[in-house]
Amino acid sequence: MILEFIAALTSGVALMGVLIIVNRLTGRRMGAWVFPAAVGLGMLSYSVWSEYSWASRVITPGASYVEVTRNHNSVWYRPWTYLWPQVNRIIALDRRYERTHPGQPHLVQARVVRLERWIPESAFIAVFDCDAGALAPMVAGVELMPDGTVEGAEWVPMPADDPMLRGACALREG
Numbered sequence: 001m002i003l004e005f006i007a008a009l010t011s012g013v014a015l016m017g018v019l020i021i022v023n024r025l026t027g028r029r030m031g032a033w034v035f036p037a038a039v040g041l042g043m044l045s046y047s048v049w050s051e052y053s054w055a056s057r058v059i060t061p062g063a064s065y066v067e068v069t070r071n072h073n074s075v076w077y078r079p080w081t082y083l084w085p086q087v088n089r090i091i092a093l094d095r096r097y098e099r100t101h102p103g104q105p106h107l108v109q110a111r112v113v114r115l116e117r118w119i120p121e122s123a124f125i126a127v128f129d130c131d132a133g134a135l136a137p138m139v140a141g142v143e144l145m146p147d148g149t150v151e152g153a154e155w156v157p158m159p160a161d162d163p164m165l166r167g168a169c170a171l172r173e174g
Contacts, residue, residue, distance in 0.1 A: 001118065004050060008043040015042035048080075054117055055087040065092040065113060068167035090115040091164060097125065098171045101148025106131040108172045109144070112164065128168035133158050135165065 016038040023030045059067045072085035097111035106129060113123040125138040127150050136142065136153035143151045158165045 004047075007050070008046045011046035012039035012042035015039070015045075051086055051117070052084070055090055055115075058115055059090060059092060064095045065115075066095060066167055066171065067092045068163040088117055093164070093167050093171060094123070095171065098168075100172055104148030105172070107148060107150065108168045109138070110168045110171060126168075127153065128165055129155065130165070130169040130172060133160050133162075133165060 016035050019030065019034060019038045023034075055070065059065050067090055069091045070087050071089040073088040074081040074085045078086070092113045092115060094111040094113050097109070099109040101107065108128045108130060109125065110128060111123050111125050113121060115121055127136045127138060127144070128134070129136070132155070134155040134157050136150055136155050138144075138153075142153045145151055
């Protein structure tokens with residue numbers, strides 16, 4: 001968070017520096033109020049850009065994460081979010097943890113990751129049954145057997161159009 005503050009402050013000072021140069025080149029015609037206003041405008045512009053672009057900076061092409069859903073948010077103290085809602089949470093699958101077994105090709109083990117702005121990443125390992133449309137979290141007492149079956153799991157049914165299930169099954173195919 002401190003780096004974001006430093007970047008915002010730097011943006012404001014840089015914009016003020018540009019205006020100082022323009023002011024000198026045009027014969028010092030700008031009022032003194034322009035320079036502190038430029039700092040504020042630069043900081044505000046950077047902050048808005050940073051809030052709107054964090055999701056695309058986290059999920060980049062070629063990254064290990066495959067995005068499955070985004071949650072958009074609008075809040076009253078940021079009235080522009082009613083026109084352009086912000087992404088405040090992403091659910092993704094981590095390709096590095098994707099596993100299948102040749103004997104059980106309909107089962108896909110994947111790491112489900114929850115990414116939020118200003119909140120540390122949280123994740124869990126789950127097995128998806130692409131044929132039955134179900135999910136089993138890999139918690140204590142759940143074992144992955146050598147033949148690829150899952151023992152001791154509580155399967156949670158999922159709708160066929162669930163983005164997380166579709167994403168995990170797409171990992172298996174691609």
